[in-house]
Amino acid sequence: MWRYEKKLQYPVNIKEPNAKLAKYIISQYGGPDGEINASLRYLSQRYTMPHGMQKAVLTDIGTEELAHMEMIAAIVHQLTRGLSAEELEAQGFAPYYIDHTAAIWPQAAGGVPLNANQFQSKGDPITDLFENLAAEQKARTTYDNILRVVSDPDVCDPIRFLRKREIIHFQRFGEALRDLQDKLDSRNFYAFNPSFDKKPAAPKAF
């Protein structure tokens, strides 16, 4: 279960609305490498992790991603707050405004809606942890791309915080993967799927 904490993980206080930026940054809400997909990916994968360390890492990072999802929504909300239809239109936000007014809805910067096909939960812990390492790098790249087009320090500051978290998560997933591999057959990591096969297959055929 989860309990709500009535504060953000890192403060977001944006003074100047800017719908153009909101349109870019919403990608980290509902885009392919966004925080919702990250959270769903890890919280879904944890059920087929074989050991406590990997279950903990997925649970705790998946939980932190929920807090990041809330920060991104707060940024988008504050960037579009109080703007008129004319201002939203002038700032390139009209297509979104027509469908969602100034609400928060999970889509990518290009308008593609959130989709579970954008992540995997494969049921093989080596496969899933490699997916997560890539996911953290993809999110980091997206934050790098956002930072190139943002100059407002009120926006850059929380985005930089989120970018750094991707690097930490990558590090922790790497350690979780190494720990898993240390517990497997060192002659053949793929001799069996520790999440699925009842007992190790004889290390021959593969």
Added chain:
Amino acid sequence: MNMKPNMMGAPLSKQALMNQINEASFAIDEVLLFLDTHPNDMAALDYYRNAVSVRRQAMDIYQSQFGPLMADGVYGNRWNWINDPWPWEGGC
């Protein structure tokens, strides 16, 4: 880590308390992930314990004086969980 529990002395302002809560909470978020993959690191465990005690104390003071941050943090006889501002509105 430069986090001192707020035992005595001048009471902290709302903002100073919130800063202390944010710092201690983040310290816990960070060391939690580190401990997950380094469960035998005693220095990290000490860091965790210190951050937890700072957060607990600051949360108690903040919630009793300025309103709840968690659903079990409503202290007075008014249901102030519904009070603005909410986190996404800024100012906290």
